[in-house]
Amino acid sequence: MEPEKILNISVDCVVFGFDINTKSLNVLLIKRFLATQDKEEILVDDYVLTGYHVYKEETLDETATRVLKELTGLTNQYKKQFKAFGDPDRLMNPKDIIWIKNEAFHLRTTTIAYYFLLKTEDVDVNNSKKQAKWFPVSNLPELGFDHKKIILEAYEDLKIKCLSEPIIFKLLPDKFTINEVQDVYQSILGIEIDNRNFRRKLINKKYIIALDEKQVGVSKKPAQLYMFSKDIYDKMFSKNYLISI
Amino acid sequence: MEPEKILNISVDCVVFGFDINTKSLNVLLIKRFLATQDKEEILVDDYVLTGYHVYKEETLDETATRVLKELTGLTNQYKKQFKAFGDPDRLMNPKDIIWIKNEAFHLRTTTIAYYFLLKTEDVDVNNSKKQAKWFPVSNLPELGFDHKKIILEAYEDLKIKCLSEPIIFKLLPDKFTINEVQDVYQSILGIEIDNRNFRRKLINKKYIIALDEKQVGVSKKPAQLYMFSKDIYDKMFSKNYLISI
DNA sequence: AAAAACAAACGTAAATATGACGTTTGTAAA
DNA sequence: TTTACAAACGTCATATTTACGTTTGTTTTT
Numbered sequence: 001m002e003p004e005k006i007l008n009i010s011v012d013c014v015v016f017g018f019d020i021n022t023k024s025l026n027v028l029l030i031k032r033f034l035a036t037q038d039k040e041e042i043l044v045d046d047y048v049l050t051g052y053h054v055y056k057e058e059t060l061d062e063t064a065t066r067v068l069k070e071l072t073g074l075t076n077q078y079k080k081q082f083k084a085f086g087d088p089d090r091l092m093n094p095k096d097i098i099w100i101k102n103e104a105f106h107l108r109t110t111t112i113a114y115y116f117l118l119k120t121e122d123v124d125v126n127n128s129k130k131q132a133k134w135f136p137v138s139n140l141p142e143l144g145f146d147h148k149k150i151i152l153e154a155y156e157d158l159k160i161k162c163l164s165e166p167i168i169f170k171l172l173p174d175k176f177t178i179n180e181v182q183d184v185y186q187s188i189l190g191i192e193i194d195n196r197n198f199r200r201k202l203i204n205k206k207y208i209i210a211l212d213e214k215q216v217g218v219s220k221k222p223a224q225l226y227m228f229s230k231d232i233y234d235k236m237f238s239k240n241y242l243i244s245i
Numbered sequence: 246m247e248p249e250k251i252l253n254i255s256v257d258c259v260v261f262g263f264d265i266n267t268k269s270l271n272v273l274l275i276k277r278f279l280a281t282q283d284k285e286e287i288l289v290d291d292y293v294l295t296g297y298h299v300y301k302e303e304t305l306d307e308t309a310t311r312v313l314k315e316l317t318g319l320t321n322q323y324k325k326q327f328k329a330f331g332d333p334d335r336l337m338n339p340k341d342i343i344w345i346k347n348e349a350f351h352l353r354t355t356t357i358a359y360y361f362l363l364k365t366e367d368v369d370v371n372n373s374k375k376q377a378k379w380f381p382v383s384n385l386p387e388l389g390f391d392h393k394k395i396i397l398e399a400y401e402d403l404k405i406k407c408l409s410e411p412i413i414f415k416l417l418p419d420k421f422t423i424n425e426v427q428d429v430y431q432s433i434l435g436i437e438i439d440n441r442n443f444r445r446k447l448i449n450k451k452y453i454i455a456l457d458e459k460q461v462g463v464s465k466k467p468a469q470l471y472m473f474s475k476d477i478y479d480k481m482f483s484k485n486y487l488i489s490i
Numbered sequence: 491a492a493a494a495a496c497a498a499a500c501g502t503a504a505a506t507a508t509g510a511c512g513t514t515t516g517t518a519a520a
Numbered sequence: 521t522t523t524a525c526a527a528a529c530g531t532c533a534t535a536t537t538t539a540c541g542t543t544t545g546t547t548t549t550t
Contacts, residue, residue, distance in 0.1 A: 007252040060331040086305040221546045
């Protein structure tokens with residue numbers, strides 16, 4: 001006889017980090033643990049996203065924020081809820097059978113998936129209790145559960161979204177060079193962009209502000225630093241949508 | 246003492262229908278019923294989205310498809326899962342207290358929200374058991390629960406998405422005129438578009454095919470009919486994203 | 491001190507797209 | 521026939537894009 005199913009809601013977080021040195025878009029993953037009925041923890045040789053079930057008095061957003069903080073120590077990072085995954089058979093692992101009075105119940109876990117955008121340099125990977133590690137999106141390790149699917153859907157969403165909103169700057173430090181912005185686009189979209197045209201286009205945006213500062217400590221001509229002005233951007237697009245039908 | 250909470254997962258559907266005659270983007274809503282503890286049904290004087298809880302062996306997509314079919318009889322319509330709503334206090338109504346052995350439990354319902362795109366003319370509103378009715382997005386009635394919020398978030402998503410993907414054609418018959426396409430954009434985005442420029446732009450798209458047919462039964466010069474070729478569109482954008490950084 | 495290396499930054503010309511309009515055309519109804 | 525009117529076509533100035541070539545300003549090497 002099939003065990004009864006008990007509902008469970010969790011949040012899973014795809015943490016995207018851009019590495020400005022290797023020019024690579026990465027995902028932060030942890031080693032997978034299996035908890036058996038006896039609460040013993042067994043390390044399995046693959047990686048998973050971090051997630052947790054939603055607490056009783058918590059909103060979904062709050063769960064995501066909490067999960068990120070526990071993993072990275074960071075708060076106030078850009079996050080987006082992009083998809084819920086709730087197939088009845090999306091399970092799972094021995095932990096998903098719970099025992100009530102000697103009767104087995106299957107947990108059916110629906111997960112609300114979020115992605116975060118931040119800089120790899122902001123995360124102290126070694127300080128984490130969780131054996132967290134960065135992997136390039138283009139070269140993911142073996143992944144547990146349906147987490148590969150979740151990462152790829154987050155990535156697709158990011159690709160589309162970064163073309164219609166200036167979220168790219170969440171992956172860069174406050175002060176950046178034109179070429180660094182180009183690096184992010186190239187890395188996310190997997191394309192080559194002509195630097196001269198890209199440069200002109202970006203500099204002409206009103207919301208890209210040239211600072212009175214240049215790079216320091218580089219062994220070539222140091223590049224001009226810029227910042228992104230959210231204020232100006234918001235004013236420009238407050239009412240009208242960019243029409244490019 | 247606070248009653249314990251029991252989890253529940255539902256799907257709610259925002260059914261968008263374009264009315265080609267009134268040139269209006271509408272939402273299909275039903276009168277709200279309240280089921281009390283005694284299973285008596287009380288009609289409340291506001292409207293709600295249609296939704297239902299997710300069956301035991303159902304995927305979320307299947308639930309959405311089922312809900313749409315029960316409401317409209319239609320299958321194979323464009324649908325998109327756009328957001329999960331799961332605030333702990335997002336409910337509620339008397340139905341959301343359930344009684345187990347004289348003990349009250351609160352249902353905490355997380356809803357996975359979908360929107361559908363179709364033509365109002367495809368739905369026989371009167372045939373529906375549910376007292377379904379179309380309302381313009383710009384003039385919604387009093388809405389129950391957090392359904393106004395859900396509709397508005399669906400609408401925002403649609404506005405952005407229709408500028409980056411050709412989903413607009415899901416709101417139109419297979420054969421349409423240029424002006425009808427313009428009507429849909431104007432209605433969704435709430436803007437005026439210059440007809441001469443719009444026309445030129447649209448006709449130049451390779452995936453807009455002129456048919457050997459014209460409108461019939463109109464009392465003015467009958468317009469040329471066109472169709473959208475998904476094949477051609479997919480080939481054009483199969484690999485590369487439209488870069489407009 | 492001069493030269494080399496090299497990314498940063500600037501420049502240009504042709505092709506294409508856009509925005510803001512005016513004009514013609516084809517059909518049904520008067 | 522004529523009229524009404526949306527459908528459909530046309531034009532021109534400006535802006536944007538594409539595809540390249542060239543110069544500049546540091547640091548490192550000679």
